[in-house]
Amino acid sequence: MQHLEDCLQFLREQTERQPDCAPTWSHLGLVLFDAGRVDEALEALDRALAIHPYYREAVITRCFALSELGRSHDGFNGFKVLHASIPDNFETSLALGVYCMRHGWTRAGLAQILRAEMMRPGLPFVLSYAAAAFEELGDDGAADDRRRRSSQAMKRLRAGPRSWDAVLKAAREAFYGQWQNPALARVPVVEATVLREAGKSGEAEDSLLDANLRFPGHPELMVELGKFLLAREHSAEATKWFSGAVCMDETQYQAFYELGFLHADNRNLNLAAKALNHAVALRPLFPDYRYHLASVLLDRGRSNEALEEFRRILTLDPGDGYAAVQLASIHIERQEWEKAVDLLRSGPFESWPEALVLQAQAHRDLGHRAKARVCLERALATDETNSEARELLSAVGA
């Protein structure tokens, strides 16, 4: 790792700022492990696990670290705890498979890697692990099949190099066949964050691009690169990488979410709605995902569907002001003024100027001018520059 000391300093500062943050301790452990500083890595990982005993990345890296110290069975037992708590977890199955392969437990290793493959079929980096496992077991046919499928999957990407074959070959030799900890794919992300914070966004982006070449078809890395490109306003490239991520792995909800906005920027609202629909389907309890989906539906004139989404948000959280205001506005458009008033008159958002203006509108339409004035005066007390409140107050009259 090029910027090791910078990364370690950054992470140590983060652990001082947030000593109860398991992910930060885990990242510190991961970077130390990658640097070969196993004892220090174990200390950091143990701190992470003291906060969150099942923090997967920390458990997995700890298992590999124990293996480095010649404690392979202790490492294996570490996996058992994680595997017992969530038997069908993709990352755990893959890491356990790699761990078993590393220690020559080839049949068990292949079985776990194939389980991971079943959970996320077609993912090139999993196929690469499977190919390496089959090769060790002497099944060249199955190994070639995985390599071919991995190559075909990469060809669908519009991002990255024109030909991924050489990249895949290099990755197999340097990483997949070495049975290294799959969580190490996280290390370039940490490095990129450090570079970004140091004002070296260009180098950070390059670091993530390299990471995507070292771990081809790794959807989380593609998402991270997409985020960097987005931050640097390279929207077209960001769209390619986010699209690539969801092409590789349909569970990448963050990528779908970002694509919702990127497509909207290009005025392609049908694609925006489609992407956000996917994001909501993957994360149905995230109110902000639903909110943005509903907003794009409203923009497309699909107000019935938008209304349903806003209602669902309020079922999840009756205090969601963003949804309440939009839903009240739809009610007012449909002349359902009482519904709008009921929605807006209580809740943590009831003093929002925009909510008060809407409530005033509903009262005015119901002929309750005095109530309308009260709402507008409250809105202006919060924000005297609110022009909608002022205009409506003039219209309602003294």
Next chain:
Amino acid sequence: MQQVSDYEINARVRSVLARHWVDTAKLRFGSFRGTVRLTGELHRLGGDTHTTAQLASKLDCIEHEIQRLRGVKRVYIQLEKWAKNGTGDWEATERRAAARSSAVPDAGASVTSSESHVYELTARDARKVPVEDHEEEERIVTKDRR
């Protein structure tokens, strides 16, 4: 002037926040007829080396950039631990600690998506639950915090 839809404004606000590496897992944003609102907590993605003064300056930048977006009439920002002082500058407060002990929820505070903050749940919650389950539970626990 051609009306800019709420969703278009939201997409542009998202771009502003992305440029500044704001973690939108903890910060909610939305717009309604040109009124943009931000609520929640201000954090930067992947960790933060900024001092409070630098974050205040960043918040100011974000506010001004959003105000300059086409179609935006006004911006309301209600973030935990941040408030404007008498001179209109952003400064860090201790409202977060006070708000948690208060019976009245923060005005406008909303549940946000959670992608990486499962450790917060664990710090509060004695149950030992594997990581995936936390993502959904974080929503409900975050709600209870208000």
